[in-house]
Amino acid sequence: MRTIFVAAIGLAVAASASARAQLLTHKDLSLATALTIATTAADTCKANGNRVSVTVVGREGQVIVFLRGDGSSPHTVENSRRKAYTARTFRIPSGEFAQRVKANPTTGLVFLHGIIAAQGALPIKVGDDVIGAVGVSGSPGGDKDEVCAKAGLDKVADQLK
Numbered sequence: 001m002r003t004i005f006v007a008a009i010g011l012a013v014a015a016s017a018s019a020r021a022q023l024l025t026h027k028d029l030s031l032a033t034a035l036t037i038a039t040t041a042a043d044t045c046k047a048n049g050n051r052v053s054v055t056v057v058g059r060e061g062q063v064i065v066f067l068r069g070d071g072s073s074p075h076t077v078e079n080s081r082r083k084a085y086t087a088r089t090f091r092i093p094s095g096e097f098a099q100r101v102k103a104n105p106t107t108g109l110v111f112l113h114g115i116i117a118a119q120g121a122l123p124i125k126v127g128d129d130v131i132g133a134v135g136v137s138g139s140p141g142g143d144k145d146e147v148c149a150k151a152g153l154d155k156v157a158d159q160l161k
Contacts, residue, residue, distance in 0.1 A: 031065070038152060039067065080121075083119075083121035093119070
């Protein structure tokens with residue numbers, strides 16, 4: 001009887017140690033960092049004469065910060081979010097995803113909810129770990145949106161290590 005009790009305790013300890021070993025440890029975007037990325041991106045585009053909206057999403061694609069610039073068009077709200085979500089989902093710049101779709105228009109990925117094949121968003125990485133993305137919409141061309149997104153990431157580069 002005592003042997004069974006000791007064995008049961010041993011199994012319980014082993015199971016709890018095994019469960020602890022499976023927990024994930026990772027970094028996530030703070031509100032302050034996401035806000036700095038978004039405001040820097042918006043300010044950069046504004047300085048270039050472009051009225052944009054900016055969205056920063058987190059690790060799971062959830063919106064952390066959204067800014068709609070003065071005078072930005074209504075569609076920029078949705079586009080900035082979808083661009084950011086696309087960059088986060090595929091862990092690549094949204095412009096790279098757009099090129100993949102252009103090269104293979106039959107890809108089913110473009111039909112996923114929330115995805116858009118348009119340049120203007122960049123993944124936010126700590127090393128190789130993608131912890132979010134920033135999407136910008138409203139400049140006359142996705143390349144100009146991407147420049148603003150890059151400025152936002154550059155502003156917090158020291159925090160993304």
